[in-house]
Amino acid sequence: MLVLSAAACDDRSGSSDAAPSSGRCLGPVSSGDSSLEVSAESIGPGSESFPVTASGMIEDTVFVVSRHMSLRPGLVAGFDAADGGLTYHEDVVVDGEASHGTWGATVSGDSLYVGMSFDGPRRSAIMRLDPEEGELVEVGSTAPARLIWDMTTAPDGTVYAVTSRQNNAGLWEYDPDEDTTEFLGHFQNDTRQDARSVAATEDTVYIGLGNASADLIAYDRESGDSRSVLPEELEGATFVYSLEATEDVLAVGTRSPATLTVIDSQDPEHHEVFRVPTGTVQSLEIVGDTVYFTSGSALWRHELGGESPERLADLELPGGQTRGMFHRDGTLHGVGNLGHLWSYDLEESSSRITDLDSGGRGEDPQGEPAQSLAVVDGVVYTGGHFTIGVRELATGELDQVYVPGEPKDVVAHEGTLYLAMYSSGELIRLDPETGEHEVVAESPSGHDRPRALTLDDDSGRLVMAVQADSGGAGSVTVHDSATEESYTIAPFADLASSAVVASDGVAYVAGSSGMQDGDDDAQVAAVDLRTGGVMWTTAPVDGAGVITGLALEDDRLRGLTADGAVFVLDTQTRDVVVEDAGLGPGGLLTHQGEVYGATEEKLFHLDPETGQARVLLEDLDGEWFTWPGLASDGCHLYTMSGSEVLQVGIPGEGSETDARRGS
Incomplete structure (x- = not known):
């Protein structure tokens, strides 16, 4: 039976802020195993915006x-x-x-x-x-x-x-x-x-x-x-x-280039x-012999027959995208992608931005689907559309921080956050105190959809797996946080990089074909992070085209396929055991020494001896704008139930949380 209350556990994260906040209990979430008394509590929407x-x-x-x-x-x-x-x-x-x-x-x-x-x-x-x-x-x-x-x-x-x-x-x-x-x-x-x-x-x-x-x-x-x-x-x-x-x-606007x-x-x-x-041309308006267009947060003008476009203004628009532009009586009106109206007086060369107060959603706005989820030092970070929700567990307060895109994964390292950004394919570093960010690494052109980001604690290297939405295939970008040097490799010739986890200077990368209309079996490659060389590759599950999650448990690599199979791969011998668990696409991570996972509907545990999946919670109806996943603060697990973040307490003792994140 599911206990809807704040969970008590041995907090091994070393942070008193990891204690659960007062939250709202969710009625529809049910326990998948009546013999296991897990606790679950909603802490509210992860991210609120009006895309x-x-x-x-x-x-x-x-x-x-x-x-x-x-x-x-x-x-x-x-x-x-x-x-x-x-x-x-x-x-x-x-x-x-x-x-x-x-x-x-x-x-x-x-x-x-x-x-x-x-x-x-x-x-x-x-x-x-x-x-x-x-x-x-x-x-x-x-x-x-x-x-x-x-x-x-x-x-x-x-x-x-x-x-x-x-x-x-x-x-x-x-x-x-x-x-x-x-x-x-x-x-x-x-x-x-x-x-x-x-x-x-x-x-x-x-x-x-x-x-x-x-x-x-x-x-x-x-x-x-x-x-x-x-x-x-x-x-x-x-x-x-x-x-x-x-x-x-x-008038034609293109992307890449x-x-x-x-x-x-x-x-x-x-x-x-x-x-x-300034980036992709998003909105166009032709007025007489003039083409007005927006690109990023910049407003441009091009006189037909003229030499080149002229940059009129930086609108400083939150979210940096315009989704519709209209000319009325000498004024351009535009709609921002995060629920703002802007206007630009062509004669006065002046602009104005109006916040639409949550887009008219009322006093109790709903959250948006999660792009990613991370919990660090008592703060829950939920990736949104050109924003990241920042919720303090101690107070329950939610703030929104604007970011340049959609954070598809988030990793904390040495007091800062690293975000894998769609659609730029960039790895950015975000100061959680000031909200300031900088680009630290870039993916190849056209490689725009990060699927996973992980940290190799032993070397301090961040590893980002990226899918190329348009051209197919994918890449892996590695950033050394100590030297600030980065490099990119392509472990697979024709597969998209879909998941990654790293330890002891080695990254294990999943390559998948199914989301790009291929029919090849998904593979796993072991990459030496010092040299960028591929040490070995293997196809762990016959007939599986997509691997959505990986996690390490000592020398065993556990994986989840899009059709719901789970596998364990011995990284030394490369022996594989596969179980058809019927789970569906989702993510995995190592929490207190053991592997847990989440799909849109279920939170589950992988038995360390048998590898079998045991469902802990079901009927989550989690809303994700990527493959579902979960996070750990060392004490609790977190995942999505609807558009709200669910804090889950797991009974029993465990070793200290392994910081090696899966995806």
């Missing part, structure tokens, strides 16, 4: 939509552009199906159109909001696509939406006059390719593709014919990330490409 990835402006009201998978249900809210006052709010639930946000929205006539994703069979749908009536209704299905990446409106009011790789980069059309939705086709057979951006003119719809490789498609609205108009200079980019079009000009490209709509061979030093 925004879509917006639209009608008259003086700016509408924002919560980021896909960040809030459940997804949220649509309207704010007065002048003062940020809340004018509309709706948590989007349709026929009992909770939505979970979007990346796409557009305005046609006097209505806002939003492309929402859903948990259930609805998958994704186009929804319309009439601000006068204040009613949000579903007008068209875009199933089987799971995600609408972008939306736009043609001059005649027709709405277009582009969708995810699940239907091979699709284009959809909604006619507001006829109230009909039509699937116009897909443009790539590569299952890793997304239709990422869209713009429309009287005759043409432009679709920006990316992930597997960049492309730019011109779709003839009358004939249905399509062709690529991607300039040769952009063939090495990973995404055509943003688009804006008039009858004469097509970050460029602004201006194309003659009548003659695509006539174009200009400009490198942008």
Whole structure:
């Protein structure tokens, strides 16, 4: 039976701050083993923010939509552009199906159109909001696509939406006059390719593709014919990330490399490409003969026919991304990715930022899914979207610290925090007292999604496993905290680096194929951290394509596969024992000398003798924006239950916590 109370245990971490705080007991969490009296207590949301990835402006009201998978249900809210006052709010639930946000929205006539994703069979749908009536209704299905990446409106009011790789980069059309939705086709057979951006003119719809490789498609609205108009200079980019079009000009923003490209709509061979030093071009607005765009927190202007773009201002926008920009009467209005409105007066060259007060979520805002979780010296750190939640266990107080991306893993070393950042692929060092950060190591270009970060205590080296989302494969970046020197290796030719743990100068790295549409067996490589050389590799589980977690227990390496098998690998003999535990993807770590793990639904223990998994808690319904995981402060374990951090006490004596973190 589960005991819902603060846990008492032998705190071997040496920190009195590790004692549990007063928290709220969670009702739905149940014990998986009635003979084991574990204790579990919620300490509250790990990170609270309002991630925004879509917006639209009608008259003086700016509408924002919560980021896909960040809030459940997804949220649509309207704010007065002048003062940020809340004018509309709706948590989007349709026929009992909770939505979970979007990346796409557009305005046609006097209505806002939003492309929402859903948990259930609805998958994704186009929804319309009439601000006068204040009613949000579903007008068209875009199933089987799971995600609408972008939306736009043609001059005649027709709405277009582009969708995810699940239907091979699709284009959809909604006619507001006829109230009909039509699937116009897909443009790539590569299952890793997304239709990422869209713009429309009287005759043409432009679709920006990316992930597997960049492309730019011109779709003839009358004939249905399509062709690529991607300039040769952009063939090495990973995404055509943003688009804006008039009858004469097509403005294109790319990622990796970050460029602004201006194309003659009548003659695509006539174009200009400009490198942008501040990062991916996120939002575009064409006003007369001027292209305005944002990149990072910078606002830029490019005069058509001019030599190069001009940097107008550093907006100092929290989160550093703009998710929609609109021109009204000499003023640019923008929406920040962490729930802020900004405006820039073009005549006065002055800017203003308005905090939207948690995006209108009310007095009890919900937490966001965790990107990562760590507990150090009585403080819980939960990675969020361009922020990290910092909660003091002693007081229960939660603060948010802005960071340049999403921390996919966090490790503490010598009084500082190291964060593995998506989508830069950087390893940054964060001072927990001041919030100041600096980049200490970088991954190769295109290697953008860190999967795990670990510390080799013996050498002081940090080891970051990184997946290349777009090009496939992956890498391992090693940073020596003593010398500040770093290097990168690729232990596998065609596998993504998906998990890592280190000890005694050796890193054990998992290489996986399944998340990149491969069918090779996942492997484990032993890497000498002094030389960067691969000592050996092995495929521990036949037929398993993805390893999501690793942890060390003396000379035994324990692992978890995405399909739920657990294995133990003798690092000396390389003998392997595999058990089909039916757990699903998750993380592992060594806590008080033994290995524990967590998935979205379960917290479990791996028996040190038999290797069998024993479920300690189940029905967690943990919300993660990465593979699920867990953390230890030396006394308690921590994982997610919903969007709240759960503190778990495990009875029994154990040796001191092994600081070698798994993933």
